[in-house]
Amino acid sequence: MKNYRIGIFGLGTVASGLIKILKKEKINYQNRFNVNFELSQVVVHDLQKKRAPEFDGLNISDDPAKIIEDPAIDIVIELIGGKTVAKNIIEESLQTGKHVITANKDLIASEGRKLSRLAKEKHVGLFYEAAVAGGIPILRSLSNSLASDEIEQINGIVNGTSNFILSQMRQNKISYAAALKTAQEKGFAEADPSNDVDGIDAAYKLQILADFTFGKQINQRDIQMGGIRTITQADLQDVTDLGYEIKLLASATVISNKLELSVAPTLVPKGHPLASVQNENNAVFVNGRYSGGLMFYGPGAGEFPTANSVAADLIELTKKIDQPESFNTNFSSDLTLAKPKDRIASRYIVFNVANRPGVMHKLSAFFLMSDINFRNIRQYDPVGDNTRVVIITYPASDAQLNPVKTTIRKARGVEIIHEFKLLIEPKEVTNA
Amino acid sequence: MKNYRIGIFGLGTVASGLIKILKKEKINYQNRFNVNFELSQVVVHDLQKKRAPEFDGLNISDDPAKIIEDPAIDIVIELIGGKTVAKNIIEESLQTGKHVITANKDLIASEGRKLSRLAKEKHVGLFYEAAVAGGIPILRSLSNSLASDEIEQINGIVNGTSNFILSQMRQNKISYAAALKTAQEKGFAEADPSNDVDGIDAAYKLQILADFTFGKQINQRDIQMGGIRTITQADLQDVTDLGYEIKLLASATVISNKLELSVAPTLVPKGHPLASVQNENNAVFVNGRYSGGLMFYGPGAGEFPTANSVAADLIELTKKIDQPESFNTNFSSDLTLAKPKDRIASRYIVFNVANRPGVMHKLSAFFLMSDINFRNIRQYDPVGDNTRVVIITYPASDAQLNPVKTTIRKARGVEIIHEFKLLIEPKEVTNA
Numbered sequence: 001m002k003n004y005r006i007g008i009f010g011l012g013t014v015a016s017g018l019i020k021i022l023k024k025e026k027i028n029y030q031n032r033f034n035v036n037f038e039l040s041q042v043v044v045h046d047l048q049k050k051r052a053p054e055f056d057g058l059n060i061s062d063d064p065a066k067i068i069e070d071p072a073i074d075i076v077i078e079l080i081g082g083k084t085v086a087k088n089i090i091e092e093s094l095q096t097g098k099h100v101i102t103a104n105k106d107l108i109a110s111e112g113r114k115l116s117r118l119a120k121e122k123h124v125g126l127f128y129e130a131a132v133a134g135g136i137p138i139l140r141s142l143s144n145s146l147a148s149d150e151i152e153q154i155n156g157i158v159n160g161t162s163n164f165i166l167s168q169m170r171q172n173k174i175s176y177a178a179a180l181k182t183a184q185e186k187g188f189a190e191a192d193p194s195n196d197v198d199g200i201d202a203a204y205k206l207q208i209l210a211d212f213t214f215g216k217q218i219n220q221r222d223i224q225m226g227g228i229r230t231i232t233q234a235d236l237q238d239v240t241d242l243g244y245e246i247k248l249l250a251s252a253t254v255i256s257n258k259l260e261l262s263v264a265p266t267l268v269p270k271g272h273p274l275a276s277v278q279n280e281n282n283a284v285f286v287n288g289r290y291s292g293g294l295m296f297y298g299p300g301a302g303e304f305p306t307a308n309s310v311a312a313d314l315i316e317l318t319k320k321i322d323q324p325e326s327f328n329t330n331f332s333s334d335l336t337l338a339k340p341k342d343r344i345a346s347r348y349i350v351f352n353v354a355n356r357p358g359v360m361h362k363l364s365a366f367f368l369m370s371d372i373n374f375r376n377i378r379q380y381d382p383v384g385d386n387t388r389v390v391i392i393t394y395p396a397s398d399a400q401l402n403p404v405k406t407t408i409r410k411a412r413g414v415e416i417i418h419e420f421k422l423l424i425e426p427k428e429v430t431n432a
Numbered sequence: 433m434k435n436y437r438i439g440i441f442g443l444g445t446v447a448s449g450l451i452k453i454l455k456k457e458k459i460n461y462q463n464r465f466n467v468n469f470e471l472s473q474v475v476v477h478d479l480q481k482k483r484a485p486e487f488d489g490l491n492i493s494d495d496p497a498k499i500i501e502d503p504a505i506d507i508v509i510e511l512i513g514g515k516t517v518a519k520n521i522i523e524e525s526l527q528t529g530k531h532v533i534t535a536n537k538d539l540i541a542s543e544g545r546k547l548s549r550l551a552k553e554k555h556v557g558l559f560y561e562a563a564v565a566g567g568i569p570i571l572r573s574l575s576n577s578l579a580s581d582e583i584e585q586i587n588g589i590v591n592g593t594s595n596f597i598l599s600q601m602r603q604n605k606i607s608y609a610a611a612l613k614t615a616q617e618k619g620f621a622e623a624d625p626s627n628d629v630d631g632i633d634a635a636y637k638l639q640i641l642a643d644f645t646f647g648k649q650i651n652q653r654d655i656q657m658g659g660i661r662t663i664t665q666a667d668l669q670d671v672t673d674l675g676y677e678i679k680l681l682a683s684a685t686v687i688s689n690k691l692e693l694s695v696a697p698t699l700v701p702k703g704h705p706l707a708s709v710q711n712e713n714n715a716v717f718v719n720g721r722y723s724g725g726l727m728f729y730g731p732g733a734g735e736f737p738t739a740n741s742v743a744a745d746l747i748e749l750t751k752k753i754d755q756p757e758s759f760n761t762n763f764s765s766d767l768t769l770a771k772p773k774d775r776i777a778s779r780y781i782v783f784n785v786a787n788r789p790g791v792m793h794k795l796s797a798f799f800l801m802s803d804i805n806f807r808n809i810r811q812y813d814p815v816g817d818n819t820r821v822v823i824i825t826y827p828a829s830d831a832q833l834n835p836v837k838t839t840i841r842k843a844r845g846v847e848i849i850h851e852f853k854l855l856i857e858p859k860e861v862t863n864a
Binding site: 017021025028029032033034129135136137140141144145146147148149150215271273275276277278288289290291292293294295296297298299302304305307308309311312314315316319320323325330331 | 449453457460461464465466561567568569572573576577578579580581582647703705707708709710720721722723724725726727728729730731734736737739740741743744746747748751752755757762763
């Protein structure tokens with residue numbers, strides 16, 4: 001039996017779940033994996049905070065040195081989140097030869113590569129399965145089972161809050177504001193929901209996913225961003241009638257050796273597995289040259305699902321503790337970022353136009369200018385002096401569409417409410 | 433760069449796919465994993481068979497000794513299938529210290545444990561991700577990412593042929609016979625489809641899944657088996673109206689430390705992710721005490737998806753070639769098999785009854801005898817002297833239902849056409 005001493009930073013939801021799992025499964029892990037995990041020290045920010053009685057026996061301190069400077073501690077688990085303090089903790093732990101497990105997506109999104117290199121240099125492990133899509137084992141699958149494949153595209157519903165809001169709007173025919181309120185009441189959304197509904201949280205996860213999938217550490221500014229705030233019941237009615245669901249997708253696609261990155265509301269055809277992902281669940285759909293279309297579905301957050309991902313990292317780490325191979329250190333590609341002419345998709349565009357003769361004539365002239373063809377058009381009965389027009393186009397590039405949008409912004413009587421892409425589906429692989 | 437010499441048994445669909453992948457990805461694998469795979473020898477049954485020109489340069493023989501007795505060959509890949517010859521090949525390869533990768537579900541279903549023990553004894557690796565659900569990395573996920581969890585239930589759509597037939601019947605409102613014909617024309621079903629439509633193929637996969645999930649090598653005779661041959665459009669209409677899909681599910685459930693195993697048509701609620709798995713696709717849904725409900729979805733067969741699973745095994749094997757840890761060798765549990773009183777589910781039961789007074793009175797008396805309550809009842813207009821009656825019951829055990837069925841078999845004017853269970857959903861985990 002091998003014994004490992006563990007130090008945990010933080011005692012929030014995930015840490016609580018982990019401590020309960022390690023206690024409950026102690027004998028099970030001893031029998032099955034021949035390891036014993038000994039929880040030596042917990043470090044918290046606020047020592048005065050009231051803790052549940054089940055944590056009574058723990059060594060709790062507010063001094064990070066109790067973990068970092070204790071040579072007996074083998075493995076550090078960082079669960080405080082945020083970028084500054086967490087970064088110091090992880091760097092110092094790696095420097096002193098401790099293995100590190102974290103669930104910190106914000107930090108790993110930008111520093112994952114650098115920290116992984118440091119871990120490799122120090123011959124210790126660094127794992128962070130819980131950082132993306134909570135309980136879904138997507139990083140380990142990309143790193144192990146899918147490493148033999150050439151991935152062409154990855155599409156993730158990786159923000160449970162926004163998926164919950166969109167699902168509630170769709171199921172109960174309620175407004176964005178009402179659905180957000182429900183999400184806040186259930187504890188799925190914060191008082192300021194910006195991080196979730198504007199796609200920032202999903203973008204962090206996309207940075208990590210893109211690194212694992214395409215071997216490239218990307219900047220958040222290279223991701224085309226869009227949020228769900230402007231989506232209305234009228235949109236949901238349109239897309240439902242036309243055979244789609246709207247999902248906030250984090251997407252990374254390789255097209256002719258160019259990498260296209262976006263987090264945005266996207267129209268997903270109803271038959272696609274991503275279309276049926278409801279409420280706070282997450283899913284990541286991976287299109288591989290060989291493996292075809294795979295989807296990994298499950299809870300994207302929560303005390304036990306997320307803690308279980310940390311526990312799985314722990315066990316995997318100890319399986320090859322002498323030569324721990326951190327996630328994804330040897331994989332880099334020379335992909336460049338897609339340019340506007342490379343970013344091709346069908347578009348769902350919603351207009352508010354003046355209700356008078358010639359408006360559709362003018363609108364269609366703008367699109368003809370860029371040689372963009374329409375697939376569906378809907379004009380609704382006017383409300384006041386204006387009317388809602390919805391157009392789905394055939395595939396067109398941003399380079400084609402951007403001048404149309406510029407022209408429309410200058411034109412009178414026509415206004416774009418919003419524009420979402422339709423999911424691009426890679427052609428089926430018929431021959432390697 | 434480490435060089436590995438590979439011998440492949442078989443040159444069918446999966447072997448062809450693998451050879452193409454290894455050729456196309458050679459440089460990629462060298463760069464990313466620092467390994468070179470050298471295809472030293474292929475052994476086939478029929479040397480005279482015409483091969484595609486792309487295999488011209490290969491060393492092809494019909495003598496197994498060319499691989500097994502060649503000390504220079506490090507890794508044997510068995511892709512001939514079947515139980516007898518394949519078993520000898522794998523055993524002899526392991527005995528001579530070669531690592532083995534196989535896609536052979538029939539053999540692994542019954543001999544997986546024994547062969548894994550032999551591999552361990554000889555300090556070589558034995559992997560077989562491709563044996564279950566083709567391109568879906570389910571075995572490695574169960575073995576790595578989910579090993580920290582206590583799995584409560586696993587439900588798989590693991591036979592693409594039967595799922596294709598059921599999907600076609602549902603989508604195109606055609607009969608079982610017509611859908612089977614389409615499947616045969618598309619090459620999804622064989623001339624004798626028994627293995628697929630009677631659940632035998634799915635049962636092999638369930639044996640392997642249950643071993644990984646619950647640490648128990650089970651016999652096929654311990655699985656309650658049912659096939660899809662008797663399903664009609666009337667059934668599909670009923671279940672659709674009532675909010676379900678019928679899927680051929682391979683299920684393993686732990687209820688109070690008893691293991692319940694079945695391969696049978698099962699009513700899945702429409703909102704459940706398994707309900708939306710269409711056509712030849714596969715999916716495995718795993719309910720874990722901590723991870724909640726996870727689903728792994730993708731192609732269950734095909735040249736490249738299956739070959740990619742073999743390629744992933746190859747790369748994982750070489751990552752720890754000195755201490756290869758075969759799938760699942762240290763996991764065993766003391767679960768006993770569920771008895772009829774433990775096997776509890778709601779039932780969908782279809783009757784053919786005589787169209788005369790008193791029949792429903794008699795039928796309901798039979799169920800009252802076992803204290804079984806009804807949730808839905810539908811009686812249709814008669815066809816000739818008989819009429820179709822459909823009952824969905826509240827949860828009842830096999831021990832409750834079996835005497836009812838015996839009584840009905842002896843009664844006049846009442847006949848059971850078939851009886852399917854509704855998916856049992858484990859209660860949500862609220863506290864560990």
